Amino acid sequence: MTYERVKNDIVVKGVECFDLDLTLDCGQAFRWVKQEDGSYSGVAGGYYLNIMKDGDCFIFKDTSEEAFEGFWRHYFDLDKDYAAICERLKEDELLASTIDTYYGIRILNQDSWEALCSFVISQQNNIKRIKLIINRLCAAYGKDLGGGSYTFPSAETLSKLSVEDFEALGTGYRAKYLERLSKGVMSGEIDLNKIKALPLDEARKELLNIYGVGIKVANCALLFGFEFYSAFPVDVWMKRVMEYYPDGLPECFEGIEGIAQQYLFHWARNNL
DNA sequence: GTCCAGGCATGCA
DNA sequence: TGCATGCATGGA
Numbered sequence: 001m002t003y004e005r006v007k008n009d010i011v012v013k014g015v016e017c018f019d020l021d022l023t024l025d026c027g028q029a030f031r032w033v034k035q036e037d038g039s040y041s042g043v044a045g046g047y048y049l050n051i052m053k054d055g056d057c058f059i060f061k062d063t064s065e066e067a068f069e070g071f072w073r074h075y076f077d078l079d080k081d082y083a084a085i086c087e088r089l090k091e092d093e094l095l096a097s098t099i100d101t102y103y104g105i106r107i108l109n110q111d112s113w114e115a116l117c118s119f120v121i122s123q124q125n126n127i128k129r130i131k132l133i134i135n136r137l138c139a140a141y142g143k144d145l146g147g148g149s150y151t152f153p154s155a156e157t158l159s160k161l162s163v164e165d166f167e168a169l170g171t172g173y174r175a176k177y178l179e180r181l182s183k184g185v186m187s188g189e190i191d192l193n194k195i196k197a198l199p200l201d202e203a204r205k206e207l208l209n210i211y212g213v214g215i216k217v218a219n220c221a222l223l224f225g226f227e228f229y230s231a232f233p234v235d236v237w238m239k240r241v242m243e244y245y246p247d248g249l250p251e252c253f254e255g256i257e258g259i260a261q262q263y264l265f266h267w268a269r270n271n272l
Numbered sequence: 273g274t275c276c277a278g279g280c281a282t283g284c285a
Numbered sequence: 286t287g288c289a290t291g292c293a294t295g296g297a
Binding site for chain 1: 277278279280281284
């Protein structure tokens with residue numbers, strides 16, 4: 001991966017296996033919006049970004065080197081060799097055909113707080129409505145970046161809300177989970193940085209102690225917000241996929257179960 | 273109107 | 286430990 005500064009943009013070259021549609025609109029992040037020109041706009045890490053594919057380049061529009069190096073490079077996992085990972089996953093028959101059809105899914109390294117909140121909201125919910133609720137949450141309580149963009153609100157901000165405030169966003173019965181989660185993180189009772197530093201099993205155990213967090217939400221948070229590539233979330237779609245693996249997961253998934261899962265999840269949603 | 277969605281807490285056996 | 290049930294909301 002190399003990049004250069006062209007006017008106000010960062011132009012990235014040499015990144016393989018990166019499809020914007022598959023990565024930004026596959027149910028791992030909920031704040032990216034496709035534009036008419038095929039680019040995507042969104043907010044993460046407190047930054048607004050418009051990103052476009054141009055031939056074999058990716059253009060990060062109006063982006064400083066500080067923002068690219070300090071945030072986006074890691075967010076898009078640009079230093080991981082996903083092409084090699086895909087070759088390994090293709091040892092599995094179902095993954096081989098899935099990767100041929102949907103090549104270019106990457107795992108985004110999202111903020112742990114945002115990921116945890118987002119997946120608490122996601123439970124017993126569909127992706128369209130998850131986006132709707134999160135957009136309302138950000139517009140109401142996030143920092144205004146201008147142009148209709150808002151950051152994801154901090155735990156400090158959300159810790160001041162009541163259950164009724166969360167209900168007003170359409171979160172339904174999840175309001176009480178979000179209320180307790182926000183106050184728990186704000187008080188330090190829930191320490192997300194500490195959880196991030198733990199081994200996978202212990203980190204998962206800590207997350208499962210949180211009111212409103214079960215095994216599925218914990219694994220999604222671990223994979224998308226805590227950099228645990230071995231986490232393997234099983235939702236209603238993945239339960240259908242698991243019938244294809246009656247003897248357990250194949251050996252080639254080891255250490256990258258979460259990446260395999262994203263391909264299988266996408267395949268299931270389009271084919272089952 | 274009914275069914276479903278990147279499930280979880282709770283009560284009960 | 287495992288299973289049944291209730292839960293908010295909006296789109297299909």
